[in-house]
Amino acid sequence: MRMRAPALTIRARLTLTYAGLFTLGGGALVLALTTAFYRLIFQPLPDNAIPSVLDPDHDHFIGLSDQIRDAAASHLLRIAMVLLLLVVAVSALVGWWVAGRMLRPIAAITAAARRANDTNLHERLDLPGPPDELKELGDTFDRMLERLDASFATQRRFVANASHELRTPLALTRTAVEVTLAKPTATEAQWRTMAADVAESTGRAQRLIDALLTLARSEQGVTDPQDDDLADLAAEALDRIAVRCRERDLRLEVELAPTPVRGNLTLLGSAVANLLENAVTYNRDGGLLRVVTAYGADTATDGESGGSGGSGGSGPGGNGGGDWVELTVSNDGPEIPADSVAELFEPFHRGRDTRRSDGAGDGTGLGLSIVRAVARAHGGRAEAVSRPGGGLTVTLRLQGR
Incomplete structure (x- = not known):
């Protein structure tokens, strides 16, 4: 069974992107400087710079000069590569820090989304900073929380009102029945009165339930x-x-x-x-x-x-x-x-x-x-x-x- 490598976070991906781009740019710069340096120090002398009478030790000096230039160029290249590695490491650390700073609003949005529930939807991010994409994302999240808060408040109010409205006819029905049953010898007229009260309360409850069902169906959209x-x-x-x-x-x-x-x-x-x-x-x-x-x-x-x-x-x-x-x-x-x-x-x-x-x-x-x-x-x-x-x-x- 193959083990899959864990996915990199966006912060790690940004850091690697910064470091990779800097490495490519730095490598191209070192290559360009080294190439230019070699061409400058190894190009032949112009004709007017060559003496007409050569010294006996001319070839010896020329060979020694070539060795010195080769050693200097190689040393320069090694130093450039070491410096490039150091700068890449520093750029990766700086990129990690900059990515963290840039992604801090997203971390705040994530934390707020984890905390969000029906009891603390009143909290807002109110992200500071310029009106960029992250600021717009935070403001959009705040507006979403505001809509959810209003929706939950409306739902709680609706449930409370519906419970109260349904409780009233049920209470009237129970009262009418209990009052009639409490009488030792209830007359037929009293039973009829109780039945009328129960029928009225039941009808009111039925009308309320029908209205609630109609309201629920209408909020689901149009069908057929x-x-x-x-x-x-x-x-x-x-x-x-x-x-x-x-x-x-x-x-x-x-x-x-x-x-x-x-x-x-x-x-x-x-x-x-x-x-x-x-x-x-x-x-x-x-x-x-x-x-x-x-x-x-x-x-x-x-x-x-x-x-x-x-x-x-x-x-x-x-x-x-x-x-x-x-x-x-x-x-x-x-x-x-x-x-x-x-x-x-x-x-x-x-x-x-x-x-x-x-x-x-x-x-x-x-x-x-x-x-x-x-x-x-x-x-x-x-x-x-x-x-x-x-x-x-x-x-x-x-x-x-």
């Missing part, structure tokens, strides 16, 4: 896309809330222009239904409910509408252009500060003063979160703007077919 019309989805959702609209005497204004769209019909239908149900739930009796669909070519840029709760970029409404479709739902209701509108898209955030006294506004708190997640899954976005005098205008914008 199909062609449909956003106006048809809005019309179907309006039919489902027609009875509630009549009960609350809402003023309906509907403009459903053809809006062809391609996507996951289940997710799109859920987003549209949540928009309309929220508009009814958090409306005032006799208030306005306006539903409009539109289709056109996108020439706008991001930032034209305030209170954005969706994703930007090159999707519909971004700088990328292209055909778009949108559904806009407006309602009357409690007045919402402009700086609090974006918070409504966070899971389980129902806003201030949005619960009605009769309990009809006690929803799951996931409606607009689902709308935003569905929009992002389809490359679109969701926006909300508070209306003067109260209420909200929410726009779901998607890429057209």
Whole structure:
């Protein structure tokens, strides 16, 4: 079995590269100097430098001179080679030190990556130095940690809120059962009341679980896309809330222009239904409910509408252009500060003063979160703007077919 040599570290490779390049350069320099030296000292004398009458000992002196020059050249070559070896050794040590200095930011990034977990993602490298490639790598790593920190914080908050929301109907169910069982002779009316309370709590838990499942599916992206019309989805959702609209005497204004769209019909239908149900739930009796669909070519840029709760970029409404479709739902209701509108898209955030006294506004708190997640899954976005005098205008914008 062949033993494989251990792989060299990048620091060792850089050091060997520095030393090899210096050796090649130094060797070429020594060779060039030696060649030039030999040519200079061994070239024949010019004719005007040769005496007309030679001394008897001329050949003896010439031979002795050649020996001296040969010895001097050989000695010079040996000294040059020794000096070259010394300089190569020193250059290797200096290269090792320089490589370590240059790679210190990478070592810091590696150490930070090893320490990173869900409890210390707030740490940042904040590498010093000029804006070079290593500095850019460190800043990119810091931005990645920032995104991970925000994602983990959102996940922890979501889990905590979901646990609290699920605990409430379960607690109501258990209380209703225990109170009824504690009575020695419970009447049929009391059993029926208990059954009604349990059914209501169970229905609330089921609605919350369904909303959580829809939110999870929408965050996984679009699967099995199909062609449909956003106006048809809005019309179907309006039919489902027609009875509630009549009960609350809402003023309906509907403009459903053809809006062809391609996507996951289940997710799109859920987003549209949540928009309309929220508009009814958090409306005032006799208030306005306006539903409009539109289709056109996108020439706008991001930032034209305030209170954005969706994703930007090159999707519909971004700088990328292209055909778009949108559904806009407006309602009357409690007045919402402009700086609090974006918070409504966070899971389980129902806003201030949005619960009605009769309990009809006690929803799951996931409606607009689902709308935003569905929009992002389809490359679109969701926006909300508070209306003067109260209420909200929410726009779901998607890429057209």
